[in-house]
Amino acid sequence: MLESDTYGGVGVGFLKYVREEIRIIRERDPAIHSAWEVFLYPSFCVMMHYRVAHRLYLSGHYFWARYISQRGARKTGIEIHPGARIGSGFFVDHGNGVIIGETAVIGNNVTLYQGVTLGGTGKEQGKRHPTIEDNVMISAGAKVLGSFTVGENSKIGAGSVVLSAVPPNSTVVGVPGRVVRRDNQPLPRETMDQNLPDPVKEDIMDLQKANSELINRVLELEEQMKRIQKKEKETL
């Protein structure tokens, strides 16, 4: 993970950085055919802006930091707050609709797809955005909301909404997100409980309770009827 605010890249020379980007993009996008195409990638463009914006942010030039980052956002559809901390080997495939919040921390070799939000819930102060550890992949359209950590080597499925911490080496899918694989093994359903409220399960349990109360009441009434019929027979 990141050790300081000099995120991988800020202190690195431009050529070295471009070479690194070419390597990352060729490694992660099978659709690339030549090194020159790297210059057309939104991920490359936005990271050029982010490198400058983040440096300005760290030196307290918040207006110019945001100015640069907004220019990058307009060109690429990827909005990275200049305060976010991003490790080396970061790649956003396609790009449109990606938002990364101010207090997000992203480790090394993280991949995001289009439509990903690393955002806040609106309920937290201070650190409001997630920490994404090394080698995490966050699929298209996934929303990761809150100040928790997504553990290293995890995968977040397309369209998931993740609202709580994810252990390392996990696959999370669904809304709200639940862990379905850990350490490459499917997870049995009974261990999937992440203390998230499940309104459908609660409704079913209420219905089951009401049903057993009704059955007990019917049995009681049947007993009473039998006793009354017995008494009537005896008095005849």
Ligand SMILES: CC(C)(COP(=O)(O)OP(=O)(O)OC[C@H]1O[C@@H](n2cnc3c(N)ncnc32)[C@H](O)[C@@H]1OP(=O)(O)O)[C@@H](O)C(=O)NCCC(=O)NCCS
């Ligand atoms: C999550 C993902 C990365 C697969 O990870 P994985 O660890 O290999 O997990 P699996 O494929 O074994 O799936 C595990 C379970 O989750 C389910 N699942 C997978 N992705 C899901 C999703 N996005 N939403 C809901 N359920 C999903 C699978 O059906 C499977 O369920 P089962 O165990 O009942 O059969 C992949 O499904 C995904 O979402 N990829 C999208 C990548 C992307 O954004 N591409 C865009 C390119 S433009």
